[in-house]
Amino acid sequence: MVIKTNKPGAEIQPTMYGLFFEDINYAADGGLYAELVKNRSFEFPDRLMGWKPFGKVIVRNDGPFERNPHYVRLEYAGHPHKHTGLDNEGYFGIGVKKGEEYRFSVWARTADAAKNAKIKIELVDVSSQGERQAFASQELIINSSEWKKYRVILKPDKTFAKSVLRIFLTSREGVDLEHVSLFPVDTWKGHENGLRKDLAQALYDMHPGVFRFPGGCIVEGTDLATRYNWKNSVGPVENRPLNENRWQYTFTHRFYPDYYQSYGLGFYEYFLLCEEIGAEPLPVVSCGLACQFQNDDPKAHVPVSELGSYIQDALDLIEFANGDVTTTWGKLRAEMGHPAPFNLKFIGIGNEQWGPEYPERLEPFVKAIRKAYPDIKIIGSSGPSSEGEQFEYLWPEMKRINVDLVDEHFYRPESWFLNQGSRYDNYDRKGPKVFAGEYACHGEGKKWNHFYTSLLEAAFMTGMERNADVVHMATYAPLFAHAEGWQWRPDMIWFDNLRSVKTVSYYVQQLYSRNKGTHVLPLTRDNRPVAGAEGQNGLFASAVWDKAHQQVIVKIVNTSDKTQSVKLNFSGLKKSEKLTGGKLITLKSDKLDAENTLENPFFIVPEEKEVFAEGNILESQIEPYSFYLYKFTL
């Protein structure tokens, strides 16, 4: 292979490799959002879902938060040895670690402040017997008849994934409790309404160029009423109304009745996270159509003439992100703690829509956004590839409407990924750019994450990289999955209440993202440009130049079962330039269906070693089924 190091080609966008986030598989509530209490505001339709009351617990609906009016009243049980209280089950239990601090907080009041009411808060192991059941305990005195926020720190003396949070009355005076919350003190960046540290760290470690949120199908909802309404996700958390999660229902008709969106992880928190992990924010808003699978139901369509409030939501969102503090929404952002703009550059309108009703709705959004914010780049959608010809149907429409990028989705089997290495070689260079917004190789045999499917993703991505002039963004999907409550797989990062594991797909994405370079370098084999694997023995490759670090980076994926000799000829180096500081990073596995698991999270990880080249030639033996990444600093 010849790499023309003196002929840097197309620029690679800083947004090239990023992250797609959706609250599917308990990715937000129960996952990245570090809140440990389920149904903290008693707003699930079954008000005590997630709670087990005992004694005299009454649900009332005239609480201090207008949009979350329900709360509980605990009354004296009538006997000193009897108790009134309630247990919260958390999300598949409450995971806590020995010696770490957890902040319990609650809004509370008592009827007669002069007498003080008392509650006890405990972390309990309901599976154990006797006095050791509670392994963290604190008392709180409620001393006001006005609603007030109280806080206390719990420090468990054991690590336990399945704790229950128990709250009970220890005085004769009753109490009212609202917005009952428990967070680890040690969240990502220490934010009080924060994120789970290990999961956010994994996002940061990816060095993502872009972060798309809040989904996926939840952007549009099962019906219009349950679409993601970003305006409900900002302001004080206590007053963010609950929304049903579209993933209560899976495509295989499994049902998760307790899956709601608290909006505790809302648009402010998403923007902040983007800033903290160094990714461009890419919010997607509803285009006035419910999730495409309901599109033949006319009730799932907002008439084009009535899209006004939806378009206004998109415009207001841009103002929330970028407006100065004198604007309505910019002022709210400042009040929430971020007076400086978030510098939003992209917005997606609609998710994975495929019918003719989509372009006619997208168009008025595009006109309005272009008029008010000409610099914002707008992303339209081409529908899922599983619908065969649908790509062809929507691309011309996207060109006509003149969106900046088109979001393509492909969840396809091994054969598709093997055949699509040259997918982008002939894409129109004059039209909108590509955002490969959701993709993953779905194995036909073993359907969840394993080495071989990840290897094929790596192979396919060489084609994206070689075509970085037209592919400007790519995000694997979905991102997160709770091992005990998932609706979709494969996923990039799995977790339970205490642990997390990065799949091989994560490492593939990370190797690309952290070695994306700044310019494509021409790559030829036998005097022909390297394209897909056809006719090239299952070898896929791409090469990039990193201007800032003066590095040449070559990625080679061998999808065949044979070792392949590859001679890398770094042509075009000046005499004074030598290949130095050579590194080889490999990702390989003895078994094709091997995977990383919560029990064995580092089974397959990239391995790094130094390599030396002779002059500008490097002879390499690429092992069967392996991903090789060479990096040389000039």
Ligand code: AHR
């Ligand atoms: O990533 C899971 C789902 O796949 C997304 O919500 C949707 O856009 C697609 O159908």
